[in-house]
Amino acid sequence: MNKSKTPLALASLFLWVGFVGAISFLESWLKFQAPGITIPLGLGIGRLVFGALNKVEWVFAILIFISLYRAKEPVFSLKYTYFLIPVVILILQTVWVLPVMDARAELRLQGNEVSPSNLHYYFVAMEIIKVACLSLLGIRQLKLWAGKVDE
Template sequence: MTVQVKSPIAVVSVFMWVGFVCTISFMEAWLKFQAPGITLPLGLGIGRLVFDALNKVEWIFAIAIVIQLVSYKAPLLSTKTIAFLLPLLLLFIQTIWLLPALDARAEMYIQDTTPPASNLHFYYAGAEVIKVICLLIYGITLFKKTDHGKSN
């Protein structure tokens, strides 16, 4: 039995995307505040830069996957691709709504103003968990087992 990959750019992009999200969202986001001398405003300023960069990198991976899907004429509404389309939708929502809203809240803290209570961080973290799970499922589906020794 061998394993074939029809969409190598998509495979690399999916697993790199997962790695970036796990590293930034699940580790760097809270770990930076443990460093000596990091104040809340300084940590938030760093976080704004890092998450803006992460968002741009995520779009690069997403576009690479879309290009690969289109070039291989993959059906866009199959069960397999829904596992990719959901993270794409969540990335869009994060880009147009969640990140700007979180950025505005961070700016308030940086300016020494306390914003009202919000669940935005929970929404963002939940979206990250869903993206990672879906991307892992999608990435696994990009591998195809073949059995060259048997006739079909």
Template sequence: MSTASAFATAATFLWLGMVFAISFIEAPLKFRAPGITIPLGLGIGRLVFRALNAVEVVWAVVLVVCAAAGGWIGDAQGILVIIVAVLLAIQVGGVRPVLNRRSDAVLAAGDAYVEGPRSNTHLVYVAFEVVKVGVLIAIGVLLLA
């Protein structure tokens, strides 16, 4: 295994583990904790997801650089690296701002917040997470093959 592939493999599985831990474990459980209100949970979630997305951008850059350095940008795993980077860019640049506007409104209401209908945008974000996880698993498997 080349150095580029080794770094890419590590970055892929670290990224995958972070998404699983934050998006599929921490985020849903946070709202079940005693005393956590919707505004408080959203405030925590915004901080956590801002940090997660920042680290994800770093992993995406690492993967793109490794794909280019390793000469496999046109191979299946290289194409998947581009796909996962594009998915992340859409999430961070397109979906998160819509979610932030909604959470801004909830946070501005503070204790006066009354729970309303759930946002469909949140489901779009979750769908991106699921697809991103699938692509990261595929990248990891191809790099290990």
């Protein structure tokens, strides 16, 4: 990452990590600890929050991609694997995981029983991998900016 041309990518990278960390690993389980929060209310809040987070994540991913592309960085190379993995995860979450989880939540909100599913575990695993990759890339990019590592 050319440090003189990609401050937007670096900022977006760490903001992305912060948003996912705050929502997926803090807000999502804390809301059910609040007094008066029922399962239906928590599910409704979760659908709203994770739908919004998904859109914000796409903004960060697009900003990073455009910034790297404009800096003539080889975005689709091994050098940026730690960026591409979260993008693939984001695609999977957008087209598969979140729609299925939304449908299951909607069934539950309508009073229907839903069969047990491992989807939440998949989602949590994806979030852990996403945060780890983005964090590792961010640390590497900060070291590049500081001149502590060669490209």
